Amino acid sequence: MPFRVTIDRDGCISCAACWTDCPEFFEENEEDGLSQVVEAYRTDESLAVGEAPDEMEDCVTEAADDCPVDVIDVVAE
Numbered sequence: 001m002p003f004r005v006t007i008d009r010d011g012c013i014s015c016a017a018c019w020t021d022c023p024e025f026f027e028e029n030e031e032d033g034l035s036q037v038v039e040a041y042r043t044d045e046s047l048a049v050g051e052a053p054d055e056m057e058d059c060v061t062e063a064a065d066d067c068p069v070d071v072i073d074v075v076a077e
């Protein structure tokens with residue numbers, strides 16, 4: 001079962017935790033410095049929404065847990 005991952009980019013403080021924990025899925029946007037979904041996993045043509053495959057569950061969940069402002073949402077689809 002894949003996981004839908006959403007980043008509330010407006011609330012991101014660019015702390016780097018998510019792309020350090022899970023660089024396969026999260027990265028820093030080069031223009032605004034905020035977190036975004038790596039292009040290969042984006043859905044909805046949005047920087048902020050993506051679908052993580054099963055094997056990335058631990059990675060995206062750890063990133064969400066470590067986000068200090070709690071702006072990463074991970075939901076099983």
Ligand code: SF4
Nearest residue numbers: 012013015016018067
């Ligand atoms: S962990 Fe949260 S605040 Fe830090 S860069 Fe990622 S989304 Fe932004």
